[in-house]
Amino acid sequence: MADTPKLSEVEIVKDASNYLRGTIVESLSNRITGALNHDDTHLIKFHGSYQQTDRDLDSERKLQKLEPLYSFMIRVRVPGGTATPAQWQRMDDLADEYGNGTIKLTTRQAFQLHGVLKRDLQATIQGFNEALLDSIAGCGDVNRNVMCSPNPHESAVHAEVYAAAAAISAHLTPRTTAYWELWLNGEQQSTTEPADEEPIYGKTYLPRKFKIALAVPPYNDVDIFANDIGLIAIAEKGKVLGYNVAVGGGLGMTFGMNETYPRLADIIGFVPAANVLDVCEKVVTIQRDWGNRENRKFSRLKYTIDKVGLSAFQAELHQRLGYDLTPARPYHFQSSTDAFGWSGNPKGLSHLTLFIEGGRIHNLPGYALKTALREIAAFHTGEFRLTGNQNLVLANIKSAHRSRIQALLEAHGAWPNTAHQTALRQHSLACVALNTCSQAFAEAERYLPQLLDKLDTIIRAHGLAEAGILIRMTGCPNGCARPYLGEIGLVGKAPGRYNLYLGADHAGERLNKLYREMLDEDGILRELTPILADYAAQRQPQEGFGDFVIRQGYVQATTHGLNFHA
Incomplete structure (x- = not known):
């Protein structure tokens, strides 16, 4: 008889949670602490929130024998990234009334509010619900906010792709009534009453988070290959015929564990627009059934595919669909950036x-x-x-x-x-990192502008102010700002220390490679200065920085996640 798998702590919590309820009601009513019960910190992610502390104040509060200053980040879903002016106004109001006075626009086209106290969680969620926004599945082991290219220039195509993104988001939203009971006092805004069963997810939902994005060539401005499912719109005469389907992307890894790695999605075929919802659902169910529920470090779809093999995954998908995907259609990406x-x-x-x-x-x-x-x-x-x-x-x-x-x-x-503003600055990305993210080893959002001030001087000195080099910084290796798709990637490893990665391409179709480890600011500038000078002097016409560093031998090209660490 086969051994029963040893489930991770989060799987046990989900199983006992009564469809994501847990003891959240009791946690919220406990005024002695600003924190939730331990198990509820896992469950509240499914409701779109993370419990955080102000890490800048942790030492001082500990000396004063106070508990950490707990607060909550709330991630508000914006399917396809499109919000109304009224929704924008509501988020602005809530940021001032209950948050820290700012709004964070995420790399997944969602709103984030920071600094919300436990006592204000329900009022905040009710506030954006009144503007027809929600935070259910903003985080957690479910499909997250569905992205799509915001490009307004192809209006008819964008409208179709946006409608597909919204439909996928709605179809894969959890059906549990817990969200409505906990935060909206049982009020139900949906036209269909959800029941306490999950026909797609099941009682314990997915093994880990799941991400979907839709892109409209020639712009890969949502980095579709970094997603569990990437959908490339194939249009003809202003109408979307269908989508090339890519599966198995994901950028998180763990330092010191080379068996974890970022991976870009593989294109497995073309699906007509009418069937895209069906394909997304079936890929989700395979991950539900086949994903690793013992060790969360290996629970993303990318590891499932690499474990069983892409051909076996495709065969299972075709069996569940009842039909085969047809060969992928031609497409071309030229950029993953925005035009200002x-x-x-x-x-x-x-x-x-x-x-x-x-x-x-x-x-x-x-x-x-x-x-x-x-x-x-x-x-x-x-x-x-x-x-x-x-x-x-x-x-x-x-x-x-x-x-x-x-x-x-x-x-x-x-x-x-x-x-x-140099193009380097305009194309920069940074995660929140310190002071609120519990995973961060180093600064990112608060520090990158200062580093860019110094890099800009070097960039201008070499006539590269308009060279669209992609630079991305995160405070940890989880990859929220997609650093492994940066032509220059900086990943925090310790306070003030970063690993430097080089060699991604400008269109988001190739990962970068580790170049130097544990660099402080002087080290970053010392390493990048001669490479940027070399690029200015030796680059070929239209050659991107990532392509250049590979051609010049600074790093080898990463051809697959499995050789990311090679």
């Missing part, structure tokens, strides 16, 4: 893409971006589109509003002065 500034028709509908450093919407002296956007939301009739690169598109702006929007941004010091 005005676009569209000045006499019709136009669009404005704003660079948001670190994805942080806030007010600083001389830079009142948060105030400007709140005032714009009061009259803008289009959309607020969050990009996968932590930026913001004001889409479908009426011609009558165009000059007014620009004037407001200028008046608040928030008009993007691209002449003073």
